[in-house]
Amino acid sequence: MGQYKLKHTKKDCFSRTRRNKMASTFIYRNKIYMSVQVNGKQRKRSTGLNNTKKNLKYVERELLPNFIIEVSNNKSSNVKLFYYIERFKEEKKHFLKERTYIRYCKMIDKWILPEYGKMKIKDIKISTLKQFLNNHFEEGKTAKTVELYRTVFSGILQEAVYDGVLSSNLFKNIKHPKKKKPVITPFSVDEVKLLLDNSFGWFHNYIGIATSLGLRSGELIALKWIDIGDKEIYIRRTRDFNQDTTPKTESSIRTLPMFAKVREFIDKQRKISGHSEYVFPRPNGLPWSDTQWIAQNHWYPLLKDLALKKRRLYEMRHTFATNMLNSGHFKVTEIARMLGHTTTEYLFNVYSAYIESEKNSFSLNINIYE
Structure with a gap:
């Protein structure tokens, strides 16, 4: 098979089909399509991508050459998973929150691409996918985490289903992992006092605010001085993968009361990091990328x-x-509102075993009908 070069002018970008004798891209309803003609037969495929200059370049550089090979060999099953990994990434970029998209990409690059990226679609079996899930269970991953891995891998295979390369998504034949009730181990009042008595400087204030406001780890390192009011603290962002993003849900954007004890920790911390934009920055004043370093070097020790x-x-x-x-x-x-939950259901589901008032303290002589 010879090389197929696509020549076009800038004017072609959004107005008409880019084509040569064998391969071309064209636009339909603002989506980029590919067309390849071999032996008098024409094959068309949607990329699912919007019509932009960046996407057009990506299609011509990455997707179209693979499509040419696939059609020329007349064996769509020879396509490797890598092709659909890239398709999945490009597709989700336009629909996922930045934080979620980055998380998905890191997950793919670490757990899917190295081992499965070069596999041909036809070689991926149900047993392959079961082993993928089981490996993570054996490593101690939670059912929630494994389910997330499954969702991402399934989404990649679904792109192949849309193209007709797979007749159905193989994950449909695999049972979802059973989700267990979250296991939590909160600290007692005495343990909190012990933590505060034995921590110093910014980390003392970090523990104080964390145990007094219940912020998520990412929300705490994303907290800025502009979020601190006289009587309130505004939670409007979180931080992960070295990015400030909006919190996971709308209810997570909330206003918290400035308890007297919290004010003490805030005032002490301002003397330490008041020069920085962030309340709890790194020693150089810049924000943390995530909380892993804090956990490994301060918390666990x-x-x-x-x-x-x-x-x-x-x-x-x-x-x-x-x-x-x-x-x-x-x-x-x-x-529930202070924690950023929309309902009280989660609180009762997770914390019921730790709520003293829920531990059968009622009188056995009560008659509800009298």
């Missing part, structure tokens, strides 16, 4: 020194929730 069970930073959020529920000072709906 502190737990070890205090002979406390190893727990995630996120357990400070659970600690706030359980102590707020047990305090009796707030309605459950108010606590």
Whole structure:
């Protein structure tokens, strides 16, 4: 098979078909399509991408050459998974939040592309996919995490289904992992006091605010001084993969009360990092990319020194929730709003075992019909 060069003028970009004798791209309803003619037969395929200069260049550089090979060999099953990985990435770029898109791409690049990228579609079996899922379970991944991996891999295969390369998505024949009730290990009041008494500087303030406001880990390192009011704290962003993004849900954008104890931690922290844009920056004043370094170099060593069970930073959020529920000072709906939840269902599902008022403290002599 010879080389097929696509020559076009700038004017061609959005007005008409780019074509040579054998291969071309064309626009239909603002979507980019590919067309290849071999032995008098023409094959067309939608890329699913919007008509932009950047997408056109990508199609001509990456997708069209693969399509030519596929049609010329008359064996669509020879297409490798890499082709649909790239298709999936380009497609999702336009529909996912930036934070989610980055997470998906990192997941693909780490867990799917290295081992499966060069596999031909025809060689991917149900057993291949089951092994993929089982490997992650054996590594100790949670059902929620494995389900996310499944969603991404399934989305890649679905692109092949849309093209007719696969008759159906193989994941349809694989059962979803059973989701277990989240297991949490919040700190007791005495343990929180122990953590605060043995931490210093910015990390002391970090623990104080985390256990007093229940912020998610990404929300805390994304907190800026402009978010700090006289009587309120505004939560309007989170941070992960070195990016500030909007929180995971609309309800996560919220206003929290400035409790007196929180004000103490804020005032002490302002003396440390008031020169920075962020409340809890790195030593050089720039924001953290995520909380992994904090966990590895400050959090876990502190737990070890205090002979406390190893727990995630996120357990400070659970600690706030359980102590707020047990305090009796707030309605459950108010606590749900402070945590950024839309309903109280999650609170009762996750924290019921830790709520003192829920532990059968009622009288056995009650008659509800009297």
